[in-house]
Amino acid sequence: xxxxxxxxxxxxxxxxxxxxxxxxxxxxxxxxxxxxxxxxxxxxxxxxxxxxxxxxxxxxxxxxxxxxxxxxxxxxxxxxxxxxxxxxxxxxxxxxxxxxxxxxxxxxxxxxxxxxxxxxxxxxxxxxxxxxxxxxxxxxxxxxxxxxxxxxxxxxxxxxxxxxxxxxxxxxxxxxxxxxxxxxxxxxxxxxxxxxxxxxxxxxxxxxxxxxxxxxxxxxxxxxxxxxxxxxxxxxxxxxxxxxxxxxxxxxxxxxxxxxxxxxxxxxxxxxxxxxxxxxxxxxxxxxxxxxxxxxx
Amino acid sequence: xxxxxxxxxxxxxxxxxxxxxxxxxxxxxxxxxxxxxxxxxxxxxxxxxxxxxxxxxxxxxxxxxxxxxxxxxxxxxxxxxxxxxxxxxxxxxxxxxxxxxxxxxxxxxxxxxxxxxxxxxxxxxxxxxxxxxxxxxxxxxxxxxxxxxxxxxxxxxxxxxxxxxxxxxxxxxxxxxxxxxxxxxxxxxxxxxxxxxxxxxxxxxxxxxxxxxxxxxxxxxxxxxxxxxxxxxxxxxxxxxxxxxxxxxxxxxxxxxxxxxxxxxxxxxxxxxxxxxxxxxxxxxxxxxxxxxxxxxxxxxxxxxxxxxxxxxxxxxxxxxxxxxxxxxxxx
Numbered sequence: 001x002x003x004x005x006x007x008x009x010x011x012x013x014x015x016x017x018x019x020x021x022x023x024x025x026x027x028x029x030x031x032x033x034x035x036x037x038x039x040x041x042x043x044x045x046x047x048x049x050x051x052x053x054x055x056x057x058x059x060x061x062x063x064x065x066x067x068x069x070x071x072x073x074x075x076x077x078x079x080x081x082x083x084x085x086x087x088x089x090x091x092x093x094x095x096x097x098x099x100x101x102x103x104x105x106x107x108x109x110x111x112x113x114x115x116x117x118x119x120x121x122x123x124x125x126x127x128x129x130x131x132x133x134x135x136x137x138x139x140x141x142x143x144x145x146x147x148x149x150x151x152x153x154x155x156x157x158x159x160x161x162x163x164x165x166x167x168x169x170x171x172x173x174x175x176x177x178x179x180x181x182x183x184x185x186x187x188x189x190x191x192x193x194x195x196x197x198x199x200x201x202x203x204x205x206x207x208x209x210x211x212x213x214x215x216x217x218x219x220x221x222x223x224x225x226x227x228x229x230x231x232x233x234x235x236x237x238x239x240x241x242x243x244x245x246x247x248x249x250x251x252x253x254x255x256x257x258x259x260x261x262x263x264x265x266x267x268x269x270x271x272x273x274x275x276x277x278x279x280x281x282x283x284x285x286x287x288x289x290x291x292x293x294x295x296x297x
Numbered sequence: 298x299x300x301x302x303x304x305x306x307x308x309x310x311x312x313x314x315x316x317x318x319x320x321x322x323x324x325x326x327x328x329x330x331x332x333x334x335x336x337x338x339x340x341x342x343x344x345x346x347x348x349x350x351x352x353x354x355x356x357x358x359x360x361x362x363x364x365x366x367x368x369x370x371x372x373x374x375x376x377x378x379x380x381x382x383x384x385x386x387x388x389x390x391x392x393x394x395x396x397x398x399x400x401x402x403x404x405x406x407x408x409x410x411x412x413x414x415x416x417x418x419x420x421x422x423x424x425x426x427x428x429x430x431x432x433x434x435x436x437x438x439x440x441x442x443x444x445x446x447x448x449x450x451x452x453x454x455x456x457x458x459x460x461x462x463x464x465x466x467x468x469x470x471x472x473x474x475x476x477x478x479x480x481x482x483x484x485x486x487x488x489x490x491x492x493x494x495x496x497x498x499x500x501x502x503x504x505x506x507x508x509x510x511x512x513x514x515x516x517x518x519x520x521x522x523x524x525x526x527x528x529x530x531x532x533x534x535x536x537x538x539x540x541x542x543x544x545x546x547x548x549x550x551x552x553x554x555x556x557x558x559x560x561x562x563x564x565x566x567x568x569x570x571x572x573x574x575x576x577x578x579x580x581x582x583x584x585x586x587x588x589x590x591x592x593x594x595x596x597x598x599x600x601x602x603x604x605x606x607x608x609x610x611x612x613x614x615x616x617x618x619x620x621x622x623x624x625x626x627x628x629x
Contacts, residue, residue: 014378017385020354022378073477085490096331098382108380113571117386119404120394127576131493165496178496181567182554182574191375195320196368198313200306226367233368278365279306285363297446 012174012186026175027108027187038102050080073097088129095121099190113174118185126179133178148262177186177294178212196233200275209264210272216259223282223293227251228274237267300444309364318357320376323349327379333484350380387410403583407623410549417506419550421541424510425517432518442508442515451516457523464525464532465603477596484540484588488547492554492581499555506548513541531608536595540614550577550584560575 010026054077079162092100098118099109110126112118140159169175180186233245242249252266255273282293290296326346329337338346354534357373364370407414431438436453443452451463487505494501513533553573561569594615602608 012383016354016377016381018351020358020377022381023374024378027460072475074475074580078482079477082485085483098386111382115381115385119575120398121578122577124582126488127573128578128581129493129496131489132496136494176567182570183578184571184574190379192379193368193372193375195317195372197365198310199368200310222365225365229367246481275306281365281531282306282309282363285365 013279016115018075024111025189025191027106027189027235029169029175030272031108031189032103032187034168035102035106038062038239039100041087042101043236047081048082050077054152058261077278089130090123093127098123103115103187106192107192108187110185111188113180113184113186120154122183124183126183126185129177129179129182132162133166133168137166137215150265158279199229199232199271200278209271210276212259212273212276214263214280216261217277219255219294220277221291221293221296222281225274225277228255228270228277232267232270233268298626304498309366310546311366312356312359313366313369316352317521319349319352320356320373323353324376327383330383343406346380347384350384353377353380360584367605394566398579398582402579404627406579407546407583409576410553410580413549413552416552416617417502417545420506420548421513421545422512424512425514426510427507427517428514428516429512429521430514432515433521436443436519437520439515439519442511451519456599458526460523460525461487461528462518470507474596476600477592480595481592482543483587484592485585488544488584489581489587491547492551492577492584495548495551495554495577496558497555498559499552502548502551506545509544528605530600530622531605531612534612534616535593535599535608539587539594540591540610542616542619543584543591546580547584549604550580553577565567590615 008025010028011023012026014022014024016022054073058070058073061073070119080221091102092103093110097104097109098111103109110123112122112141121148136140137159140155140162165178169177173216174180174186176186228251231251234246235246239246240249248266252270255270256262284291323346326338326342326349328352329342330346353373354377357370357377360366360370360373428442429440432442432453451460491502491505494505510564516533517529520526554570554577557569557573558566564572594611596609599608602611
């Protein structure tokens with residue numbers, strides 16, 4: 001069933017146990033970077049908040065002479081910081097959304113590459129390796145700032161070496177980072193498209209009075225049909241005047257020129273042509289004939 | 298041509314109109330399930346969800362084969378994918394997962410990493426030997442192995458009495474919780490680094506094992522010179538049995554990754570890595586727990602138990618307990 005479809009470079013096919021192939025779209029590197037930055041900002045803000053709260057509570061307890069409370073506060077601060085740094089990603093991705101708040105904002109999620117359940121092991125593995133991909137380059141970066149000439153060169157070499165791990169997603173087809181590679185995961189888009197209106201429910205063809213010959217309908221294939229669908233969905237149906245560069249005007253002119261058709265409102269012409277073309281191509285589908293685009297014989 | 302066309306278009310419209318309510322119902326259930334816990338769904342909902350998922354999937358198949366409505370197909374595809382991850386994603390409760398982890402997954406993962414565990418242990422012992430021999434011959438080496446902030450006044454210039462005081466120092470129980478908290482976070486971070494850096498062909502992990510061992514060896518040499526070896530080992534091993542075991546296991550997890558990178562065998566490198574990552578991650582979850590136990594021992598037990606014999610007793614009991622838990626024969 002996939003052979004008839006045009007797949008973008010970011011689409012991967014998942015075979016469900018029911019035998020249906022589902023197309024999954026990989027997340028962009030940009031989306032993932034933004035999600036990571038958002039999560040880091042949340043973590044830093046939470047750490048700052050935690051520190052201020054711990055300082056206020058701890059100092060208050062010390063002044064009040066309660067060393068035990070100060071001790072508890074100090075431990076909460078230590079362990080809280082550790083959990084924020086190492087546990088934030090793990091706890092969110094092990095949850096039902098399999099996504100951190102940053103990922104959810106960017107509408108992406110983590111999934112196992114083989115389509116199976118995302119295990120806790122996988123979540124732990126992919127997130128602990130961030131130590132190698134993010135914190136290691138970072139440590140070389142700050143090391144460089146603080147020391148002399150000779151070790152600065154060593155730090156630069158270390159930075160370049162460690163960056164080779166961080167930049168891995170740019171150099172493989174599936175945009176896997178080191179953590180994904182080890183955990184057997186990838187990051188997918190999780191779109192929530194709304195079901196648009198039924199295109200065929202709009203104009204009744206008989207009422208608009210457009211008629212097309214078989215030759216006129218053979219001018220195009222599925223690709224053009226779906227391009228036309230997008231144009232029609234984006235257009236305003238009852239616009240009184242359309243500017244010359246309106247897609248409806250441009251596309252209508254192109255189709256009329258190709259099939260030799262004249263007269264009538266552009267939008268209604270396109271709607272009628274869409275319905276007629278779709279009926280003809282779908283009838284072909286039932287007969288086992290696909291016509292992918294206008295150049296398909 | 299227009300004779301047959303309206304028929305097939307009408308059929309397509311009916312196909313969609315008849316099923317649209319089901320799709321909306323599935324979407325609603327998924328929304329509810331993702332928002333709250335599973336408890337947000339009634340039993341009837343839980344039964345309905347897989348049925349609706351399969352109906353949507355079959356509608357997708359029909360639509361792909363007979364319809365050219367790109368919008369409809371895209372909608373059905375993403376709805377099916379969303380439902381797929383839910384239907385095949387939700388398995389057992391947190392309680393069940395925890396029980397399985399402790400009863401089977403963790404010890405099994407540790408056993409699988411036995412060769413790397415032995416290698417990590419050998420590296421650490423080699424480091425200990427190097428540290429001990431070098432410092433015993435020339436105490437000036439001590440500073441090379443042990444960072445000043447960690448040595449905390451325990452250096453070759455310190456007197457025997459001062460060293461002894463660090464082993465059996467009086468404690469009133471104050472500040473121990475903070476110490477335990479600090480030790481746990483610090484050691485766990487080191488363990489995570491040892492694991493993650495294993496990806497770089499295992500080399501940084503090996504270096505980390507050796508340097509940890511060297512630090513240990515340097516300390517032993519320092520106390521050995523003053524005839525305090527037995528005391529030091531009791532002080533060290535009461536928590537060290539657990540802590541060093543955990544560090545060795547973290548190193549083993551790192552080496553396991555490095556081995557998959559270097560020698561993937563017949564598998565593709567990515568497949569080998571993935572196969573290595575799963576037990577290594579399970580071991581790492583366990584390592585965090587072990588370090589928590591070690592920190593409590595180090596923060597409390599070591600400061601409160603000052604008799605050598607009792608320290609050795611706790612150390613031996615802990616170590617034997619871990620070994621039995623991980624490596625004891627299991628039926629089935």
